[in-house]
Amino acid sequence: QLQLQESGPGLVKPSETLSLTCTVSGGSISSSSYYWGWIRQPPGKGLEWIGSIYYSGSTYYNPSLKSRVTISVDTSKNQFSLKLSSVTAADTAVYYCARLNIAARPHFDYWGQGTLVTVSS
Amino acid sequence: QSALTQPRSVSGSPGQSVTISCTGTSSDVGGYNYVSWYQQHPGKAPKLMIYDVSKRPSGVPDRFSGSKSGNTASLTISGLQAEDEADYYCCSYAGSYTFVFGGGTKLTVL
Numbered sequence: 001q002l003q004l005q006e007s008g009p010g011l012v013k014p015s016e017t018l019s020l021t022c023t024v025s026g027g028s029i030s031s032s033s034y035y036w037g038w039i040r041q042p043p044g045k046g047l048e049w050i051g052s053i054y055y056s057g058s059t060y061y062n063p064s065l066k067s068r069v070t071i072s073v074d075t076s077k078n079q080f081s082l083k084l085s086s087v088t089a090a091d092t093a094v095y096y097c098a099r100l101n102i103a104a105r106p107h108f109d110y111w112g113q114g115t116l117v118t119v120s121s
Numbered sequence: 122q123s124a125l126t127q128p129r130s131v132s133g134s135p136g137q138s139v140t141i142s143c144t145g146t147s148s149d150v151g152g153y154n155y156v157s158w159y160q161q162h163p164g165k166a167p168k169l170m171i172y173d174v175s176k177r178p179s180g181v182p183d184r185f186s187g188s189k190s191g192n193t194a195s196l197t198i199s200g201l202q203a204e205d206e207a208d209y210y211c212c213s214y215a216g217s218y219t220f221v222f223g224g225g226t227k228l229t230v231l
Contacts, residue, residue: 035218037220039167039222045225046124046210046222046223046224046225047159047167047210047212047222047225048124048222049212049219049220049221049222052218052220060217060218060219061219062122062219063122063219064122096166096167101172104172104173104176105153105154105155105172105173105214106155106214106218106220107155107157107169107172107173107212108157108159108167108169108212109169109172109178111166111167111168112166113165113166114166
């Protein structure tokens with residue numbers, strides 16, 4: 001059974017860089033049928049797609065966050081990571097990693113449990 | 122890239138049917154048959170309920186169905202059960218490997 005687990009600091013100071021890692025177990029991150037993505041959810045609000053990455057390193061970002069986001073992949077560790085720079089309180093959210101299934105039409109079929117990141121001094 | 126429009130809340134009694142709409146544009150919902158729906162219980166991760174507009178993953182009850190007309194997709198839940206009470210989000214492909222979610226709909230089972 002595929003599992004995804006987010007990890008990283010739960011508290012980040014304003015203007016600093018948020019860094020999270022998603023570890024994939026029960027399957028290979030190098031499969032040609034999947035991308036890997038990050039989605040966030042501010043407290044009490046809806047979901048927002050942040051970006052996605054293929055095992056080859058190809059990346060796609062939400063235009064509204066593109067200038068601050070970097071997503072990378074480490075196939076040797078079966079992990080992918082998110083960096084969001086110059087954070088503000090508006091970046092406080094639960095951050096989810098998810099598998100983007102492209103074998104059929106694209107959809108997010110497996111999700112991590114999510115990790116709350118608070119931006120505060 | 123604006124969020125898709127969903128009603129903030131819907132409600133229904135056990136056994137009834139409810140439909141949740143998801144309205145976008147010709148650049149997302151209307152342009153592709155790549156709409157998916159997610160169920161989220163409080164404090165939990167979203168769960169895929171519908172993909173490809175109307176397909177159900179293994180294990181999702183056939184009480185859940187999806188459709189699309191023009192720029193609006195819909196999720197219908199028939200034979201409402203107490204455990205269906207949750208937040209529901211639609212998601213659409215928006216071209217160039219980008220995605221947009223709806224604002225979410227809170228379903229209350231009366």
